[in-house]
Amino acid sequence: MQLTINGQQHTVPDSEGSTPLLWVLRDHLGLVGAKYGCGVAQCGACTVHVNGSPVRSCVTPASAVVGQQVTTIEGLAASVGKTDGRLHALQEAWIEHDVAQCGYCQAGQIMSAAALLKNNPKPTDADIDNALAGNLCRCGTYIRIRKAIHAAAARLNERAAS
Amino acid sequence: MSAAFSADDYINQIMRAAEAQTATSPKTEFNRRGFLKVVGLAGGGLVLAFHVGGQNLAFAQDGIKRTADEKKEFAPNAFLRVSPDGSILIYSKGPEIGQGIKTAFPLIIAEELDADWKQVKVEQAPINPAVYGRQSAGGSRSIPTSWDQLRLAGASARAMLIAAAAQEWRVPVEQIRAENSVVIHTGSGRQLTYGALANKAALQPIPDEKSLRLKDRKEYKLLGSRISGVDNRAIVTGQPLFGIDQTLPGLRYAVFEKCPAVGGKVKSANLAEIKKLPGIVDAFVLEGTGKVAEVMPGVAIIATSTWAAFQAKRALKIVWDESEASKDNWHEWIKQAEALAKQTGPETIFSAGDFTKATADAKVVEAFYRYPFVSHTPLEPQNCTAWFRDGRIELWAPTQNPEAGLAAVASTLGLPQEKITIHQTRVGGGFGRRLINDFMCEAAAIAQKVNAPIKLTWTREDDQLHDFYRVGGFHSFKGGIDKSGKLIAWADHFITFTADGQQPTSGGDLRPDEFPAQVLPHVSLTQTKLPLKTPTGPWRAPRSCSIAFAVQSFIHECAVAAGRDHLEFLLSIMGEPRWLKEGDPYALNTARAISVIKLAAEKAGWGKPLPKGRGLGLAFHFSHAGHFAQVAEVSVDTNKKLRVHKVTVAGDIGPIINLSGAENQVEGCVIDGYSTALGLELDIVNGRIQQTNFDTYPILRIPHTPEVAVHFIQSDFPPTGVGEPALPPVAPAIANAIYNATGYRVRTLPLVREGFTV
Ligand code: FES
Ligand code: FES
Numbered sequence: 001m002q003l004t005i006n007g008q009q010h011t012v013p014d015s016e017g018s019t020p021l022l023w024v025l026r027d028h029l030g031l032v033g034a035k036y037g038c039g040v041a042q043c044g045a046c047t048v049h050v051n052g053s054p055v056r057s058c059v060t061p062a063s064a065v066v067g068q069q070v071t072t073i074e075g076l077a078a079s080v081g082k083t084d085g086r087l088h089a090l091q092e093a094w095i096e097h098d099v100a101q102c103g104y105c106q107a108g109q110i111m112s113a114a115a116l117l118k119n120n121p122k123p124t125d126a127d128i129d130n131a132l133a134g135n136l137c138r139c140g141t142y143i144r145i146r147k148a149i150h151a152a153a154a155r156l157n158e159r160a161a162s
Numbered sequence: 163m164s165a166a167f168s169a170d171d172y173i174n175q176i177m178r179a180a181e182a183q184t185a186t187s188p189k190t191e192f193n194r195r196g197f198l199k200v201v202g203l204a205g206g207g208l209v210l211a212f213h214v215g216g217q218n219l220a221f222a223q224d225g226i227k228r229t230a231d232e233k234k235e236f237a238p239n240a241f242l243r244v245s246p247d248g249s250i251l252i253y254s255k256g257p258e259i260g261q262g263i264k265t266a267f268p269l270i271i272a273e274e275l276d277a278d279w280k281q282v283k284v285e286q287a288p289i290n291p292a293v294y295g296r297q298s299a300g301g302s303r304s305i306p307t308s309w310d311q312l313r314l315a316g317a318s319a320r321a322m323l324i325a326a327a328a329q330e331w332r333v334p335v336e337q338i339r340a341e342n343s344v345v346i347h348t349g350s351g352r353q354l355t356y357g358a359l360a361n362k363a364a365l366q367p368i369p370d371e372k373s374l375r376l377k378d379r380k381e382y383k384l385l386g387s388r389i390s391g392v393d394n395r396a397i398v399t400g401q402p403l404f405g406i407d408q409t410l411p412g413l414r415y416a417v418f419e420k421c422p423a424v425g426g427k428v429k430s431a432n433l434a435e436i437k438k439l440p441g442i443v444d445a446f447v448l449e450g451t452g453k454v455a456e457v458m459p460g461v462a463i464i465a466t467s468t469w470a471a472f473q474a475k476r477a478l479k480i481v482w483d484e485s486e487a488s489k490d491n492w493h494e495w496i497k498q499a500e501a502l503a504k505q506t507g508p509e510t511i512f513s514a515g516d517f518t519k520a521t522a523d524a525k526v527v528e529a530f531y532r533y534p535f536v537s538h539t540p541l542e543p544q545n546c547t548a549w550f551r552d553g554r555i556e557l558w559a560p561t562q563n564p565e566a567g568l569a570a571v572a573s574t575l576g577l578p579q580e581k582i583t584i585h586q587t588r589v590g591g592g593f594g595r596r597l598i599n600d601f602m603c604e605a606a607a608i609a610q611k612v613n614a615p616i617k618l619t620w621t622r623e624d625d626q627l628h629d630f631y632r633v634g635g636f637h638s639f640k641g642g643i644d645k646s647g648k649l650i651a652w653a654d655h656f657i658t659f660t661a662d663g664q665q666p667t668s669g670g671d672l673r674p675d676e677f678p679a680q681v682l683p684h685v686s687l688t689q690t691k692l693p694l695k696t697p698t699g700p701w702r703a704p705r706s707c708s709i710a711f712a713v714q715s716f717i718h719e720c721a722v723a724a725g726r727d728h729l730e731f732l733l734s735i736m737g738e739p740r741w742l743k744e745g746d747p748y749a750l751n752t753a754r755a756i757s758v759i760k761l762a763a764e765k766a767g768w769g770k771p772l773p774k775g776r777g778l779g780l781a782f783h784f785s786h787a788g789h790f791a792q793v794a795e796v797s798v799d800t801n802k803k804l805r806v807h808k809v810t811v812a813g814d815i816g817p818i819i820n821l822s823g824a825e826n827q828v829e830g831c832v833i834d835g836y837s838t839a840l841g842l843e844l845d846i847v848n849g850r851i852q853q854t855n856f857d858t859y860p861i862l863r864i865p866h867t868p869e870v871a872v873h874f875i876q877s878d879f880p881p882t883g884v885g886e887p888a889l890p891p892v893a894p895a896i897a898n899a900i901y902n903a904t905g906y907r908v909r910t911l912p913l914v915r916e917g918f919t920v
Binding site: 015020031032034035036037038039040042045074087090094098100102104107110128129130134135137139141142144145146 | 469542622827832833
C-alpha cells in the first residue's frame with residue numbers, strides 16, 4: 001500500500017490497511033505530531049489533512065487515504081510553500097501568542113485552524129468556534145487559540161494584499 | 163475496612179515531602195536548601211564539586227554526558243553552561259506539565275546571570291535529586307521552593323564571569339557590570355562577551371554564597387515580562403517531546419488490562435487465543451504488588467504496534483476474582499449523606515466559641531451542598547517507555563514526580579535506585595494525576611519480562627477507569643447572623659470518605675483552618691467519614707477545588723439572608739487587615755485578600771445595572787499561598803440555558819516570573835474550573851466508573867469559553883505558584899452569579915445536574 005504523506009511516498013504493508021492512519025503515522029512512519037487522545041473522534045488531537053480537509057486520523061483506516069494527499073503538522077509549513085525552517089502563519093502566531101500549556105492538543109488545533117483559514121480567510125469568533133469545536137484542550141487555552149487564529153488571518157491577509 | 167487499594171499513605175508521603183520544604187516561616191520556607199552545588203572545572207567531565215554554604219563538601223555526578231569540547235565550557239553548576247561561542251544551555255530541573263516551568267525556571271537563572279535570552283537553550287535536567295534538590299511538580303510549589311536556589315545559580319555564574327573579566331583587565335570587580343551576556347568595564351567601556359570569558363570563568367574560585375548580591379525587583383529585565391514558552395516551536399511543529407512520542411530501536415508496544423473495579427484479581431484469561439492474534443508477541447498475567455500506586459493485577463499484552471496491542475486488548479476475555487474488589491456506589495453515598503445532613507458529625511475537626519449559644523437568638527441559615535467525584539483526564543493518556551537489560555532499567559516517563567517515581571519503580575522491581583535511570587519527557591497535562599507513578603511501575607514490571615524495550619500506552623478508557631480521583635463530598639451548613647446582620651457563627655458537617663477507616667481519603671480532608679473558621683467567633687466543624695475503596699488523590703488545588711464551591715456559595719447565602727451586599731459582607735468577614743500567622747505564606751493574609759476582592763469587584767463593575775436574567779457573582783479563595791478573587795458575569799434564560807460571558811480575576815502571588823505564562827495559567831484555571839463545575843461528574847456503579855471517554859465526560863469546548871480578564875497585584879512577598887490557586891473561586895463565582903441573575907441557588911455540582919445547559 002502506497003501512502004502520500006507530506007508530499008512523500010511511503011510503502012506500508014497491505015496488512016495495515018485497516019489500521020487507523022494515526023497509528024501508521026506514529027508507529028510505522030515515526031511522524032508523532034498527530035496525537036492519540038481518545039481514539040473515537042471526540043478530541044481532535046489526531047487531526048491531519050486529507051486533500052486539505054481536516055480528518056480525525058484515529059478513525060480513518062490507512063487504506064482509505066491511498067491515492068490521497070495526507071498532510072500532518074510536520075508537513076504543514078511545506079504545504080503552504082514554507083521551507084527551510086520557515087513556518088505557517090498559524091504556527092508563528094501560536095508561538096507569538098504563547099498559546100500552548102502542556103501543548104498536547106496543539107498540533108490538532110493548528111491543523112483544524114489551517115483548514116478553516118484556507119476556506120475562510122477572515123473568520124469570526126463564531127466561525128472559529130464552529131471549526132474547532134471538535135478539538136479539546138484540557139488545559140483550557142481556547143482564548144489564546146482564538147487570538148492566534150485572528151492574528152494569523154490578519155497576517156495572511158496583509159501578505160495577500162501586498 | 164481494608165485500605166489495600168488506597169494510595170493515601172503513598173500520596174501523604176509525597177505531599178509531606180513537598181510541604182516539608184515549605185511549611186514553616188518564610189525564612190526557612192524560602193531558604194537555600196542544600197544549595198549551592200557548584201563545579202570547579204570538571205576534569206573528568208562528570209565530577210561536580212558540591213558547594214554548600216561556601217565550602218566544598220562533596221563530589222557527585224550530575225549524570226550529564228559531556229564531549230571533550232563541552233568540557234572546555236564554563237559549567238559553574240549543574241544548572242547551566244556557557245560555551246565559548248556564547249550559547250548558554252540551562253537545565254530545567256522540574257517536570258513540565260503545562261504549567262510553564264521549563265520557561266520560568268531558566269528565566270530566573272537567566273535574569274540573575276544577565277544572560278541574553280536569545281542565546282539561551284533549555285534542556286530538561288536529568289533526574290538526580292542529590293544534585294538538583296526537589297524534582298517534582300505539585301502543590302504550586304515549584305517556584306517557591308526553587309526561587310532562591312535558581313537565583314543563586316545564576317548570580318554565582320555571573321560573579322565568576324565578572325571575576326574572570328576583572329583578572330583579564332586587571333581592574334576591580336566593582337568597576338564591571340554585566341548586561342545581555344556581555345561584561346562591560348564602566349570606566350573604559352571595554353567589553354567581553356560571556357562566550358569569550360567562558361574558559362577563564364571556569365578557572366575562577368567558587369564565590370561564597372553570602373558574597374552574592376541578588377537583584378532588586380526594579381533591576382529585572384526578563385522577570386515580569388511576557389516570554390513565549392521555550393518548547394513552543396517544537397510543539398507547533400509536532401516534534402517528539404512527549405512521553406507517548408518516545409521510541410527506541412526494536413521497540414515493542416504494550417497494553418495492560420486491569421479489573422475495572424479496583425482490587426479485582428485475574429482468575430483466568432484467554433491468553434492462548436490472544437497470542438495468536440496478528441502482531442502479538444506475548445501476553446501474560448502480572449500479579450502485581452497489590453499496591454494501587456504501583457502495580458495491580460492484570461494482563462499485559464506485547465505487540466509489534468500500538469494498534470495491534472489495542473485490538474488484542476479488546477479481544478481479551480478475563481474472568482475477574484472480585485471478592486475483594488470495590489463495590490462502591492456513588493448514588494448510595496448520596497442517599498447516605500442526605501440522611502446524615504440534619505445531624506452534626508461524630509468527629510470534631512475544629513470548634514471555637516459556642517455555636518449553639520451564639521445562634522440561640524440569631525437568624526440561622528441552613529443548606530446542604532454536594533459535589534461529585536471527577537477524574538484528571540490529561541489529554542495525553544498515561545504511558546511510559548521502559549528498557550530492562552543487564553539488571554538495570556531505563557525509563558522515559560511523562561511524570562509530574564520523577565523523584566517519587568524512582569522510589570516506586572525501585573520498590574516494584576526490588577532494584578536499588580542506582581540501577582534505575584529516569585528521563586523526563588514533556589508531560590501532556592498533569593493536574594495532579596501524574597504525581598502518582600503507577601504507569602511507570604507497570605511499564606517497569608512489564609519490561610522486566612520482555613527482552614526488548616517496551617512502550618506501555620493506556621487507552622483513554624484505561625485512563626478514565628484507573629485514576630486517583632478527585633473525591634466527592636457533602637457539606638451541611640448552618641450560618642448564624644446576629645441582629646446587626648453580622649455573620650457570627652458557622653457550622654459545617656462535612657461528609658467525606660475514608661479508605662483506611664481512620665484518616666479522610668486523599669483530597670477529602672477539611673482542615674481546621676478552612677476559611678472562614680479562623681475569622682469567626684463561633685465555629686463548629688464536624689465530620690462523618692463514609693468507607694470507600696475507589697482510589698483518590700490530589701486534583702488541581704486539592705480540597706480547595708471542591709470545598710471553595712460550597713463555602714463561598716454559602717457565604718453568599720448568608721449575605722442574602724442578612725440583606726447585605728455580598729462584596730461588603732465578604733469584606734466585613736475578613737475584618738482587620740492582618741496575617742493570621744505572621745511570616746507563613748500558607749496562612750491567610752486578610753490584607754491581601756481584601757485587596758484582591760476589591761480589585762476583582764472594581765474591574766468587573768460590581769454594582770453596575772444589568773438586564774434581567776444577567777448577574778455578577780463574587781467569590782474569594784486562598785490556597786497554595788495565592789490570594790484570588792473572581793467575579794463571573796452570566797446570563798440565564800427561562801429554559802436554564804446558561805452563558806458565562808466573562809470572568810474577572812484578581813490575584814496576588816507576589817512578583818510574576820513570566821507574565822504570559824502566569825496569565826495562561828489563570829485562563830486555564832478559569833476554563834478548567836468552569837468545565838468541571840458545568841458538566842463533569844463520575845458515576846460509580848459497583849466499583850466501576852461509568853464515564854470512560856469524552857462523549858460521556860464532556861470537557862468544555864471552545865464555543866462555551868468565557869472571556870477572562872486577569873489582574874495581578876504584584877506585591878513584594880516572595881513569588882508563589884499559579885497553576886492551582888486561581889481555580890477554586892471559579893465555581894462559586896458562577897453559582898453566585900446564577901443566583902443573582904435568577905434567584906435560583908445552585909447547591910449541587912455539576913450544573914447540568916441542576917438542569918442547566920449551555
Ligand atoms: S484521538 Fe482522534 S479524535 Fe481523539
Ligand atoms: S495545551 Fe494541554 S491539552 Fe491543550
